[in-house]
Amino acid sequence: MANQDVRTLVRDMYSAYEARDFSRVGDLIHDDVDWIIYGPKEVFPFVGPRQGKAAVLAALKDIATDYELNRYTPEITLVDGDRAAVMSDVSFTQKSSGRKLRFRLVNFLRFKDGRIVEFREFANTFDLVAQALGRELQV
Template identity: 25%
Template structure:
């Protein structure tokens, strides 16, 4: 029934949100607008989920491996997930929190991630939603973070926006509660 509903909405040129519910969790898997003339009934199901399933799963695997490297304190594993000219940006006001800003290229990322890992341990991560659109991925997570110097832990939500190039992370923009981070390290 969801396929038929998505096909009908897409054929009417309305936005289509494909939602999977499994194991008690809900995950948005796609948002698309198809033209009125698209022969939706003949499209494979993966096309209704946002395109090439192989590329989608490859990007999600890179992200999951990067998250595992971050959790395990593996700086090199995290850096290798990035394109050689890859950029990581922690959004926020640099005058309020010095950790915010952009870092580019493997040497800079290695130093920055090394410091982040030394200061902040990710105790757990629950992925709340993954959304893939072409070479871009959005991941909404709930994490439990330990501030290592003080030993305090806190739970927060993070939104990561990825852009891929050549199978690697070309850009990661992370939205985190920087006020909560600042309070934790003060």
């Protein structure tokens, strides 16, 4: 896959996700996707591994149920062949508490047949947990 093709797919994916257009998001996810969002499941039940498009879309809809997306802005995108790395500035509002969560995260994606076949998401989960719980964590 050409770098420009992957860059276009990445742009389409993040645009669809920010618009909460899960139909378009689904079109960009491979049926056999291997997807992991790293984080503590006790605080964020939607994190962890997901296998297959249906499981990923269910997790994304769970996020949308619990969090209102305020902003999802990709700041840096690096592409190499069929792979991309994206750092984004993100802001959500936790619907249950009204707390605003702002953080940066990094995604690593691999594409096959024009769709995401592998996805990994990393964030500073210590900071994110503190924001979600509404208090600084004592360590």
